[in-house]
Amino acid sequence: MTPKKKRRLIVLALVLLSFGTATALVLTAFQDHLVFFYSPSDLQEHPPGIRGIRVGGLVEAGSVQRQPDGTTVRFTITDLKTKVTVSYTGLLPDLFREGQGVVAEGQLRPDGLFEAHEVLAKHDEKYMPPTVADALKRAGQHVTSTLVQ
Amino acid sequence: MFPELGHYALVLALVVALVQAGLPLAGAQRGESAWMAVAGPAALAQFGLIGFAFATLIQAAIVSDFSVLNVVQNSHSTKPLLYKIAGVWGNHEGSMVLWVTILAGFGAAVAVFGRSLPLPLKARVLAVQAMIGVGFLLFILATSDPFARVDPPPLDGDDLNPLLQDPGLALHPPFLYLGYVGFSMAFSFAIAALIEGRVDPAWARWVRPWTLAAWTCLTLGVALGSWWAYYTLGWGGWWFWDPVENASLMPWLAGTALLHSAIVVEKRDALKSWTLLLAILTFSLSLIGTFLVRSGVLSSVHAFAVDPARGVFILGLLTVTIGGSLLLYGLRAPALKAGGLFAPISREGALVLNNLLLATATATVLMGTLYPLFLDVLGAGKVSVGAPFFNATFVPLMIPLVTAMVVGPFLSWKRADWAGVLGRLAVVGALATLAVLVACWQSGGGPVMALVGVALAAWAFFGAWLEWAERIALFRAPLRVSLRRAAGLPAAAWGMTLAHAGLGLAIAGMTGSSFWVSERIQVIHPGDTVEIADYHLSFQGVEPVVGPNYDAQRATFVVTQDGRKVGLLAPERRHYTVTGMPLSHAAIRTTGTADLYLALGDEDGTGGWTLRLYHHPLVPWLWLGCGVMVFGGLVSLGDRRLRIGAPSKRRRRPTVPLVPALASSDDSR
Numbered sequence: 001m002t003p004k005k006k007r008r009l010i011v012l013a014l015v016l017l018s019f020g021t022a023t024a025l026v027l028t029a030f031q032d033h034l035v036f037f038y039s040p041s042d043l044q045e046h047p048p049g050i051r052g053i054r055v056g057g058l059v060e061a062g063s064v065q066r067q068p069d070g071t072t073v074r075f076t077i078t079d080l081k082t083k084v085t086v087s088y089t090g091l092l093p094d095l096f097r098e099g100q101g102v103v104a105e106g107q108l109r110p111d112g113l114f115e116a117h118e119v120l121a122k123h124d125e126k127y128m129p130p131t132v133a134d135a136l137k138r139a140g141q142h143v144t145s146t147l148v149q
Numbered sequence: 150m151f152p153e154l155g156h157y158a159l160v161l162a163l164v165v166a167l168v169q170a171g172l173p174l175a176g177a178q179r180g181e182s183a184w185m186a187v188a189g190p191a192a193l194a195q196f197g198l199i200g201f202a203f204a205t206l207i208q209a210a211i212v213s214d215f216s217v218l219n220v221v222q223n224s225h226s227t228k229p230l231l232y233k234i235a236g237v238w239g240n241h242e243g244s245m246v247l248w249v250t251i252l253a254g255f256g257a258a259v260a261v262f263g264r265s266l267p268l269p270l271k272a273r274v275l276a277v278q279a280m281i282g283v284g285f286l287l288f289i290l291a292t293s294d295p296f297a298r299v300d301p302p303p304l305d306g307d308d309l310n311p312l313l314q315d316p317g318l319a320l321h322p323p324f325l326y327l328g329y330v331g332f333s334m335a336f337s338f339a340i341a342a343l344i345e346g347r348v349d350p351a352w353a354r355w356v357r358p359w360t361l362a363a364w365t366c367l368t369l370g371v372a373l374g375s376w377w378a379y380y381t382l383g384w385g386g387w388w389f390w391d392p393v394e395n396a397s398l399m400p401w402l403a404g405t406a407l408l409h410s411a412i413v414v415e416k417r418d419a420l421k422s423w424t425l426l427l428a429i430l431t432f433s434l435s436l437i438g439t440f441l442v443r444s445g446v447l448s449s450v451h452a453f454a455v456d457p458a459r460g461v462f463i464l465g466l467l468t469v470t471i472g473g474s475l476l477l478y479g480l481r482a483p484a485l486k487a488g489g490l491f492a493p494i495s496r497e498g499a500l501v502l503n504n505l506l507l508a509t510a511t512a513t514v515l516m517g518t519l520y521p522l523f524l525d526v527l528g529a530g531k532v533s534v535g536a537p538f539f540n541a542t543f544v545p546l547m548i549p550l551v552t553a554m555v556v557g558p559f560l561s562w563k564r565a566d567w568a569g570v571l572g573r574l575a576v577v578g579a580l581a582t583l584a585v586l587v588a589c590w591q592s593g594g595g596p597v598m599a600l601v602g603v604a605l606a607a608w609a610f611f612g613a614w615l616e617w618a619e620r621i622a623l624f625r626a627p628l629r630v631s632l633r634r635a636a637g638l639p640a641a642a643w644g645m646t647l648a649h650a651g652l653g654l655a656i657a658g659m660t661g662s663s664f665w666v667s668e669r670i671q672v673i674h675p676g677d678t679v680e681i682a683d684y685h686l687s688f689q690g691v692e693p694v695v696g697p698n699y700d701a702q703r704a705t706f707v708v709t710q711d712g713r714k715v716g717l718l719a720p721e722r723r724h725y726t727v728t729g730m731p732l733s734h735a736a737i738r739t740t741g742t743a744d745l746y747l748a749l750g751d752e753d754g755t756g757g758w759t760l761r762l763y764h765h766p767l768v769p770w771l772w773l774g775c776g777v778m779v780f781g782g783l784v785s786l787g788d789r790r791l792r793i794g795a796p797s798k799r800r801r802r803p804t805v806p807l808v809p810a811l812a813s814s815d816d817s818r
Contacts, residue, residue, distance in 0.1 A: 004490060007490065007491070007492075007493065010493045011493075011501060014501070014502065014505055015505060018505050018506060018509045019509060019512075021509075021545075021546075022509045022510075022512060022513050022542065022546065025513065025541060025542040025545060025546075026513055026516050026517075026542050028541070029517075029537070029538045029541040029542045030520070030534075030538070032537070032541070033534070033535070033537040033538040033541060034532050034534060034538070035532060035533045035534070035535055036530055036531065036532050037530070037531035037532060037533065054533060066753060069672075070671065070672030070753055070757060070759065071670045071671055071672060071759060089670065090670050090761065091383065091384070091670065091733070091748065091750040091759060091760075091761045092750070092751075094312075094383070094730065094731045094732050094733055095730060095731075105533075105535075134531070
């Protein structure tokens, strides 16, 4: 084998090794860490089990309740058809408000309470998370554009 | 009137760019020097026109001209001047104008500093640069007019999103764009080289300073963005694996690989076609980043209000640019002659490994970023890919990369003595072990990954300095000799040492703040005390504060350590009067080895306040490390060999032209 061929072979082996490892890592990570998005209706129709998921919709007006410990908050997310109650401990995002779009990430407990470890609100007045707009649309609500006030 | 002039200047710039894209290219093919000579002045004119348009936009924002829609939507008369100016690029239209201004600026820089470039190469580079300009100018004029008027003009504007009213906005986007767009230079040089059909060490010497400048700016831009998120978003995180952050990380990774592979082209005349491919891919990733941010296909803190027409336009632009350049690459690259040979264990081998790992890491980040889009397009459901995915894929690839990063500079070109190098590195291994022991003792154990992080950080940091110490024969020669050697060390060598050591510091910061962070969330009343790490914070109370365009509640905390008062923390809860948006302004106290981070939440109605308190060990080292990397890039830019325009005086290897038809252009030299 010429030195050149040998070098090529070694580089090729390294490329295969590196990309093979990366592919294996990516595939296993997809298996374990992919977070699916559910609307409250989806949650009712196909319960996700203990997997970590995201739930998105509107925060129901009047549903936000601070728990006695002071740092836990419960609120209801709705797609205007079905609801789910969410419990979250921590500081809510600055733009979290009743009646507006929100995405919560966490797990659905067997008793139907969604325990969130992260709550994402929209980040400016004009913008609604596309996933939330889509969830509302699928629930049959008319959303004219992504500009929802 | 100024906005109309600005708009007109953009249209003129488009026309100039069209000329610059066509005439010099044709001239280079046909060997017409007069046609090629158009490129330089055209690039300057294009920059002047776009710069003027950008200036009119800034002027409209400064004087609060509310007949301009863009100013109405993003400004307010009470907004501080700094944010009036920075707010120009705090929205879609303005940020695109900044993008093309920088693009044209790089073109103008080639025209000014590239005097010693061979005329055909310069003409082709500027023509390719102008083609990119045409695409983006068309995009602005067709879908994102920043100068649109409103009639009748409102009395005042809607104000800028409070999250953006921060000095970070003045710095983060311009540096990020300098980086993104800076890679267009490497791209243009690569396309020009493919058209000419040759790549030689001189070519690499022209490309390297541009790539280095872009890399330095991008490093600074990404670090500034991360720092901004850290102090502004209120939970002390500095990286969220948000799609848009990934969009800036991918060109950084590919650009880092390009920086290293260009060294091999320059020094050893090898890896040529791979380097061209990397140059194309790096800029393509910058474009994909722009697409992800600007089209609104992903939900992210960076996405502005969405207009589907823009997404389609950028997607088209992306397809033409990336598809076209890869097609050209596929047609021309196989004919490039391969260069110098090397053994697997050699400096070249280490740089190949660096490129391989960086490319693989880029690919995993790309997969993680685009996979939700694919699934969505296929209708297979909506998913999000978050930090756990990237921790499981990206981090394992960084471990061998950083390990090899230290070994590489010790290896000699062509063929290296493996055992000898390992022997010299024993001292670095010992120092890394010591660092792990110290970390264990300080933290009382800690997760395995944290110790791996500490070991890597120490390995990278001390490894970089050991290589430097060996170069100047520290402790082997008399100190005087070593100092003289250090002073005579090429700037590029200093740059490498600093950049590698900086990465070590940054890894230490990432590790410390990820694994040893302590967090408290609780409700607190005035007079109460809260403890974290070995600090006591006593809550004094809340007072109202009035800002220029907001009202705020400011809480005061006295921080004591071992019974001694060490400082005050005063987080604020702001309410922006125009937008009606609340914003929590965190208070941070740093000791240089750890940050105390306090964010104020809502009042609970009974006089109690929710607060979030963090103790982030080592996080200041993350910013310090990024700063050292940027400094390393700047120092390296000062290297005489890389000074723009200087390389041509060096020997240029005679190269055999690839295709006879293309050789005619060389006659004009």
